[in-house]
Structure formats: C-alpha cells, structure tokens
Amino acid sequence: EPEVTQTPSHQVTQMGQEVILRCVPISNHLYFYWYRQILGQKVEFLVSFYNNEISEKSEIFDDQFSVERPDGSNFTLKIRSTKLEDSAMYFCASRGQESYEQYFGPGTRLTVT
Amino acid sequence: KNEVEQSPQNLTAQEGEFITINCSYSVGISALHWLQQHPGGGIVSLFMLSSGKKKHGRLIATINIQEKHSSLHITASHPRDSAVYICAVSSNYQLIWGAGTKLIIKP
Numbered sequence: 001e002p003e004v005t006q007t008p009s010h011q012v013t014q015m016g017q018e019v020i021l022r023c024v025p026i027s028n029h030l031y032f033y034w035y036r037q038i039l040g041q042k043v044e045f046l047v048s049f050y051n052n053e054i055s056e057k058s059e060i061f062d063d064q065f066s067v068e069r070p071d072g073s074n075f076t077l078k079i080r081s082t083k084l085e086d087s088a089m090y091f092c093a094s095r096g097q098e099s100y101e102q103y104f105g106p107g108t109r110l111t112v113t
Numbered sequence: 114k115n116e117v118e119q120s121p122q123n124l125t126a127q128e129g130e131f132i133t134i135n136c137s138y139s140v141g142i143s144a145l146h147w148l149q150q151h152p153g154g155g156i157v158s159l160f161m162l163s164s165g166k167k168k169h170g171r172l173i174a175t176i177n178i179q180e181k182h183s184s185l186h187i188t189a190s191h192p193r194d195s196a197v198y199i200c201a202v203s204s205n206y207q208l209i210w211g212a213g214t215k216l217i218i219k220p
Contacts, residue, residue: 033208035208035210037154042210042213043208045207045208045210048206048207055206056206056207058207089154091156099161100143100144100146100161100163101146101158103158104148104155104157107155107156
C-alpha cells in the first residue's frame with residue numbers, strides 16, 4: 001500500500017541552524033501539507049501546497065519557514081534559523097484530487113538545543 | 114473559542130466497554146476526519162465523513178451536519194485501542210484539529 005515517508009525520523013540541531021525536513025508524498029497525490037505538534041499540544045496546520053505554490057499558510061508559517069517541491073517526488077520544509085520553540089514533531093501529509101482524505105507520514109521529531 | 118472541541122479530554126475504561134468520543138465544530142466544513150495517534154507519535158486516518166455514518170470493524174463514526182457534531186464509537190474495546198483519538202475538520206485548504214481524547218483501556 002502506498003505511504004507517505006519522512007526523513008529523518010529525528011533531527012537534533014542547534015539554535016540558529018537551518019534544517020530541512022523531507023517528505024515523499026504518495027506518488028499520484030497533488031495536495032501537500034505540513035503540520036506540527038509541540039509536545040503535549042494539539043496538531044497545528046502550517047502550510048498547504050498545490051500546483052507548485054502555497055495554497056494557504058498559518059500564522060506560524062512566518063518568513064523563517066519555506067516549502068519546496070524540488071523534484072517530482074520530494075516535498076521539503078525548511079526552517080531557516082531554528083529557535084528553541086521550533087522543537088516539535090513535524091508531520092507531512094498528502095491527498096489526491098478525488099478525496100479530502102489526507103495520508104500522513106510518520107513524522108520528524110525536531111529538537112532544537 | 115476553539116473551532117473544534119472534543120470531549121472528553123481523557124477517558125479510562127475497562128476492556129469490553131462501549132466507548133463514545135464526541136466532537137463539535139463551529140466552522141463550515143467539507144469533511145470531518147477521525148484520526149488515531151499512538152504513543153510513538155504516528156497519525157493514522159480512521160475515517161473521513163461528510164454525512165451519515167461509517168463503520169470499520171469495531172469502530173463507528175457518525176456525523177450530524179445540522180448540529181455540527183460527530184461521534185466516534187468503539188465497540189468491545191480492547192487495550193490495544195489505547196491511543197489519542199483526534200477529530201479534525203477540512204475547512205478551506207487546511208485541517209483544523211481538535212485537542213484529542215486520550216483513551217486508556219484497562220484489561
């Protein structure tokens with residue numbers, strides 16, 4: 001069964017460093033999403049992406065964040081200069097054209113020290 | 114006020130009990146999702162529904178669009194059902210998430 005994959009599973013970085021979180025969505029999906037979940041809190045929407053551009057973004061998704069689909073398979077989230085409060089689990093999701101059902105990756109746990 | 118509210122926040126029950134988790138929302142939606150999150154953190158989609166009722170094994174999800182309310186039921190609950198159950202709604206281009214219900218089923 002096709003699945004969304006994410007790498008790395010855990011990333012530790014120092015404050016101020018740039019990180020890139022990678023996602024491989026399901027191959028025929030067209031809509032892509034990033035969410036984050038700070039430990040003990042609810043999942044929060046970051047950004048949605050369709051047709052090579054951002055469809056919508058939340059207040060969290062400020063200038064420090066960017067997304068890219070560098071090739072036909074990867075979907076990346078870049079945090080330019082990490083802060084302690086960026087420590088969270090980051091989930092990628094994708095969906096097809098025909099359904100609102102989103103398929104989630106296993107997440108990347110980002111720890112900023 | 115949160116756009117998606119779940120109740121209860123925490124639920125502990127004995128194996129075999131019938132479980133109900135509720136979700137109310139205040140925004141216009143195109144679909145409602147029930148998801149499961151295990152202690153390891155991974156999120157699995159259980160149901161997506163926009164009307165009526167869906168059943169999958171021991172899980173049943175219902176939605177009342179007029180009342181903006183959905184319920185997730187688990188019949189014959191089992192310790193392996195222990196997880197966080199999250200209600201989320203599709204609104205515009207995003208999912209709006211509830212805070213989740215932490216369910217513990219004791220043997």
